[in-house]
Amino acid sequence: MLTISLKIEFAGGLELLFSNQRSHRISIPSNPASTPNEPPKRADITYLIHWLKDNLLKERVELFIENGTVRPGILVLVNDTDWELEGEGSYELMDGDEIVFISTLHGG
Amino acid sequence: MPPKLCALCNTSRPILKRPKTGQQICKSCFFLVFETEVHNTITESQLFQSGDRVAIGASGGKDSTVLAHIMKTLNDRYNYGLDLFLLSIDEGITGYRDDSLETVKQNQKEYNLPLKILSYSELYGWTMDDIVAQVGRKNNCTFCGVFRRQALDRGAAMLGVDHIVTGHNADDVAETVLMNIMRGDIARLGRCTAICTQGEDTIKRSKPFKYTYEKEIVMYAYFKKLTYFSTECIYSPDAYRGHARTFLKDLEAARPSAIIDIIHSGEAFEIRDEVKRGQKLQQTCKRCGYMSSNDLCKACTLLEGLERGMANAGITDKGVKQLNAAGPTPDNLRTIPFFQMNTVGNSGPSPSPNPWPLDSGPSG
Incomplete structure (x- = not known):
């Protein structure tokens, strides 16, 4: 199975859910099968969010995921660009991408 | 494409x-x-005049860290002529505030601003750790909010400043508008959107980030590589505010202008005169001289409850009655030092009256 390597960062308090570690290097399948009836498609950020939940998240899943995407109030950057400019969850990941998740919900 | x-x-x-x-x-x-x-x-909003002494309420969190950076930047760029200070309150929460104060000390060095730290234990004789040990985790946010508000004013008076700026952002203000509507707190609803507030003889407070979205504050800190402290208070957050915040974030996800729209709604509310007449007048606390709507200010009432071993008595009107019924205040009771303004000069816009506590947002 082909894989892609990514650099993941958590900030703004989110790192507390991920072993209190800010920076992670991971490898994920590049063309994961979605459902048995569908052909495999390129891994996108929605897939990555679920992969992180299943493989890296240590506690309190409800503070990370809500309704199949990141909880409102979590900012996502793709290679230092707001994911809202990159198609959000449907952005297709490429080898070497750097994805940053920042919580805005922690104390001012 | x-x-x-x-x-x-x-x-x-x-x-x-x-x-x-x-x-x-x-x-x-x-x-x-x-x-x-x-x-x-x-x-x-004509917040400042040249020569003003302004304290930045600094918690080490994202909003106040960015605010310190911005105040320093704008003061230099536009020659505001302000004397800037950092003012931090140490609530005495082990493993939380002691860490975030390290961030503030970092800011102090980076921006070369004088820093004053005032602690609850210095002012009230009780740390939040002590208070939680006494009252448990249900009402501790009430103590912390009331004590922080007064501590900021007192810290500011010690610094001799005429103005405190806080990092409350547009999301905080919108959240407070929602909370005040849901609680039916008409008095606070009327003033929580004011950019600058002031009580009778306390120090002015303003929110330069009133129209600034939290998303942009966090993005600004990220791209400017400003380091801030982001751990939730260990004594669990204000649950009611938490619900308002979640609701607001859901609204924002559906329509990003929701935040600014709610602030505008809050600004547009007009309180009928007969409702206004029902509100209590401001006076000064007979014990400590701080502004109050009763003979004793809320902080003195809460402190008396703590000192007399009836910690929760200060929280509700019923509790206060029980406290009074339990006998007169002992003479040797610990009290808050008398509040005196040692600042001179006044400037800026005419502020709206702003009795405490917690008119907008969390700690700041």
């Missing part, structure tokens, strides 16, 4: 979609509009 260009300069690649306008803008335009909008808020 050719890559889209920045909506403002039309030359660089955009890195951010602005929640307020939907514009896609590049990094340098983002820095410029972010800073310029705060500057415009400050000048349009």
